[in-house]
Each structure stands twice: as structure tokens, then as C-alpha cells.
Amino acid sequence: AMIRAKTAEITVSDLSMRVPEPPGCDEITQLARTANKTLARLEAAVEQQRQFASVVSHELRSPVAGLHTQLEEALLYPTDVDPTTTIRTALTTTERLQAIIDDLLVLARIRSAPPQTPEPIDLTTLVTEEITRHTHGTPVHTHTTPHLPVLGNKIQLIGVLNNLLVNAKRHAHTTVEITTTRTTDHAVLTVTDDGDGIAPHDRERVFQPFIRLNDGRRRDPGGTGLGLAICRAVITAHHGTVEIEDSPHGARFVVRLP
Known part of the structure; x- marks a missing residue:
């Protein structure tokens, strides 16, 4: 009762x-x-x-x-x-x-x-194909491991890659580096720029909607402040993670997908 x-x-x-x-x-x-x-x-x-x-x-x-x-x-x-x-x-x-x-x-x-039926995707092939569309501006260097199968929504994962790549090129001084590797349980995508980097206390904040650091506002005043929030939402829906990790220089975004 x-x-x-x-x-x-x-x-x-x-x-x-x-x-x-x-x-x-x-x-x-x-x-x-x-x-x-x-x-x-x-x-x-x-x-x-x-x-x-x-x-x-x-x-x-x-x-x-x-x-x-x-x-x-x-x-x-x-x-x-x-x-x-x-x-x-x-x-x-x-x-x-x-x-x-x-x-x-x-x-x-x-x-x-509601979650859609996932399709098999080769993460390395997806990266290789999308990089060819970014021939202008800051040079992008790739270091890939072949045959990295993941399950998911191809259009959404392309959106994540493009968001991270555009963000990296915006903040880079000279180059952007993209790598794909595998661990025991994950396919790993890393996007690194050689810019000024992101302070540790801001590395989680930037994934929140409308959070834009001063440098980001200066470099892209017309941005919505939702790009990284969308990346986090997509990767979470794919049962993965996206984080900013330590790097000798610049910002290093790391995506892990099952």
C-alpha cells in the first residue's frame, strides 16, 4: 500500500x-x-x-x-x-x-x-575515400591499418569523420594526421592537428552543445557549436567512445568503435 x-x-x-x-x-x-x-x-x-x-x-x-x-x-x-x-x-x-x-x-x-539495422563498414576504406574529398587547405597525412570492420550507419560515421577533420584543419598550424589502428576489441580512429591544443580542463566541455572555446569562435565565428556534440552522440549510439587524449602537440581526438 x-x-x-x-x-x-x-x-x-x-x-x-x-x-x-x-x-x-x-x-x-x-x-x-x-x-x-x-x-x-x-x-x-x-x-x-x-x-x-x-x-x-x-x-x-x-x-x-x-x-x-x-x-x-x-x-x-x-x-x-x-x-x-x-x-x-x-x-x-x-x-x-x-x-x-x-x-x-x-x-x-x-x-x-530507434536504432537502425547496422551495416558492415570498413573503417579504413571509409577514411581513405573521404580524405580524397579534402584536397584543399591544410595537408592531411594518413597512416592506416587495412581491414577494420565495424557495424553502424555509414552516413553518420562519415559525418563524424568530416566534423573531426574540418575541426582539425581549422586549428592546425601546418598539418593534420589521421590514423586507423586496431586493438583487441576496437577499431581506433585518431585525428591529430599540430595547433595549440585543448587544455585538459576543457577536453570534456567541448563535447557539450554550444560550448565553443575562444580560439574556436575566432577561427569560425559562424559555427553552431554543435559539431562535436553530434560526434559524441553518433559514437555513443554506435556503442563507442570519442575522447581528447594527450598529444605532444595540438589536439588529438580518438574514436573507438567495437
Whole structure:
């Protein structure tokens, strides 16, 4: 009766409550423990969604407010404001909004869509094919191990590689290096640049949505700040990991896939 009464009190607005767990190991006790574990996971997921919604609102508010002000000034002071300049600036703002919304939709689909049937992919072949599309700008050197089979979504993994490669080329001083290797249980993709690197205390932060370090804002002021968050979401959905590890120089991104 106590478990039933406490369960009835729990709502989406307050998921912090837990049902009482009777002593012992009978079926009722096990059910109560399972229910509390489920509530804990649900509470964490709802809190994550609330924080994400708050961050998204903040990131969209600034460009929308700027766009509103530009258009309002053009109407209030038609003789003082150049309409062509206003339209050009407004167009740039809407393009940034569109880029943010597109990346948010990608992130939402990865996090919420049911998993698709994975296809066999040779990670080294995927890297080799995609590198041929990046012939301009900073040179990219590859060191690959043949035949690295993984299971997954090819389009999403190409997106991860492109995100990491574009990020590395943006921060590199002279070169980018990509390697593929194998361990006992994983295929490993490493993308390393010879830039200024990322401080240890920032290495986890940069995978959060809209987190952009000062150097990143300077080098790519039009970026959405969602690229690395999308990489993390894709690799997590593939039961792998992506981390920033120590490097003698620059930033070293390491992807491990089963």
C-alpha cells in the first residue's frame, strides 16, 4: 500500500521521490528497487532535456533579438538606415539560425530515433575515400591499418569523420594526421592537428552543445557549436567512445568503435 501510494505522488514535475524499499529479497522488494532505479534514470534524462532546452533557448534568443532590432530600426528610421545593408545583415542572421536548427534536428534524431539495422563498414576504406574529398587547405597525412570492420550507419560515421577533420584543419598550424589502428576489441580512429591544443580542463566541455572555446569562435565565428556534440552522440549510439587524449602537440581526438 505504501509503495502504491508513493508511486501515485510521483509526477514529471517532481521525479526526485522514490518508493519505499521493504527489507528482504522477496519479489516486492526487488520490484521496489527496480522501480527506484528506473525513476533515477528517468529523473536524469528529464533533467538533461530541461538543461538542453534552456541552452537552446539562450542560443536562439540572441540572433532572433538581433534580427528583430535590425528590422525594427529599418522601419522606424527609413531615411537613416540603408535597406540593402539591413537585408544583407538579416540574411546572414537567418542563415545562422537555419544552421543551428539543422544541427539541432540532427542531434535530436540521433538521440531519439530507434536504432537502425547496422551495416558492415570498413573503417579504413571509409577514411581513405573521404580524405580524397579534402584536397584543399591544410595537408592531411594518413597512416592506416587495412581491414577494420565495424557495424553502424555509414552516413553518420562519415559525418563524424568530416566534423573531426574540418575541426582539425581549422586549428592546425601546418598539418593534420589521421590514423586507423586496431586493438583487441576496437577499431581506433585518431585525428591529430599540430595547433595549440585543448587544455585538459576543457577536453570534456567541448563535447557539450554550444560550448565553443575562444580560439574556436575566432577561427569560425559562424559555427553552431554543435559539431562535436553530434560526434559524441553518433559514437555513443554506435556503442563507442570519442575522447581528447594527450598529444605532444595540438589536439588529438580518438574514436573507438567495437
